[in-house]
Amino acid sequence: MGADFIQVLMYSVFLGGIYAITAVGLNLIFGVMKIVNFSHGVLVMIGAYLAFWSWKLLGISPYIMIFGCFIVLGLMGIGLYALLKKFESDPDFELLSLIITFGFSIAATNIVRYVWTSRFRGVFVIMKSFEIGGITVSTARFLPFVVGLLVTLGLYVYLKKSYIGKSLRAVSQDPSAAQLMGVNKMHVYLISMGLGCGLAGVAGGLFSTIYAIYPEMGFSFTVLAFCVVVLGGMGSFKGCLIASFVLAISEGMTGFFFGSGWKPFATYAIIIAVLTIRGHRLAAR
């Protein structure tokens, strides 16, 4: 019981690393462009399939393929932005962008299901495991956690220090003032969309190495990433990181104590509770 508990706790923490990458991407898009990319989870799913098929057919290691996932999904995100660009000045922009990304995610999920069927698939990575204080840690599960932390921290430093990062933050604070200061808004939107969606691809690539992938996983990832953003606070990297670990652990613990059928319950209960309690503050934005 005790060892099992620690094992579950540890793997939940490792899963939190993947959640962090997903949520940071969504956070970036949501913070800068003020639109919800409802298809974010579906992009994670596409990234996972990309890593899986390049491993299966071409024999490329998923850890190298995450760079490929980043580029392909980043381009896909830019394509998605091209789809949305027409409505930027529309008063219903928020509403229409929600529905359009929802439609996109429905179409993409079902195309994947049609082409590759609903079978559960996964990349089998064989790696040695190591032991810390009597607990066996599998390297394959540990790596995504490390990558997740590195990506989040790297992005944090990049957005804090670089010129592009500063212009991104400027646009997220006040688009028109940033434009008056000579920031190219369109440029910033393209970068944030490309970066955010690319990170979704990275998360998918990492996810495929430790868990089974299937077409419908996208929707739970969307809700989850949004939940992390709400819990951690929009535009906050520290909050995002902590919130993803909190969610991953609460999910793992619910599965451990109540059976895996109740696992999604934790996430949804937390998001409902958070939105209910913090609702007044979120509405004021």
Next chain:
Amino acid sequence: MGVNQREVVLEQRGERDSSMGASRVLSPKNIVITLVILGFLSVPYVATGYVISLLASIFVAGVLAASWNLMAGFCGYISFGHQVFFGVGAYAAAILVTSLKLGEGSLIYSILFGGVASSAVAFAFGYPALILRGPYFSILTMGFSELMYVIMVNTPWFGGAEGLNLPPVYILPKYYTIVFVIFAGCFFFLYWMRKSKFGFALASIRQDEDAAESSGIPTHFYKMLAFAVAAFFPGLIGAAYVWYITYIDAVAAFQLHLVVEMIAITMFGGLGTVVGPLIGAFCFVLLSEFLWASMPELYLIVLGVIIVVIIRFMPKGVVVHILESLKIKFV
């Protein structure tokens, strides 16, 4: 308010002269509407089973789309979990019937119970949820629907993953009539609502909620009311549907494709119009009949692509575009 001003207001509302009461009742428009209703009500006596069930599914799709449109089009709140009210209505009726061991005689009461239960759930859920706006509300509704699914699947009292069975009765003609009455009620309600105080309040919320709030409209109350009404009709439909298929489980009750259909139909017909979802439902049920028969696996792909393409090229809706280009007046 001066007399002239009042007349202007009445004219805007389409109630030009209240002194012509008798002739208003017998106006050509009302006669046509009555004949159409009688025509639809007589369908079970003349048509084959296939036609009856096809028309019934058009009405079901129409009511579901119209109730989604009530929140999204009239009020500006996108719900990605609206199928939850269909499921709650279905479960409420099923639980009532199975736990009290009722027979076919309880048909009407159990359907009404389903609608009221769904409305009550919406009212309770809407109180915290409708404080939120925009994407927060959308994600919350989706989370709520998933939460209900998880609860229903994992709780034995609700039948668990097996679901609940109702007494097996053949009620297709009755089902048709009930669904048609719900459909007609829904559309007359929306038609009335459009020009009522309630409808104007919703329109003001959609345009600028802060301005509406500061001009003294109790926005939160009106939103909750709209949400309860938008849940009432799917609840009725869900309860009627559970009698029709005599069986309910969580997968059938909270399936995502219901809300995808609602969105696709509304976007096809036109967001915020009364006739849009009506015509949209008609086109979509025919399309889905065709697709389910020939290539069922493409159905949701087509729906998703249609949603994206329509918003990209005709954000007002295909039906609205066609009606506007033909210069036909519509509501």
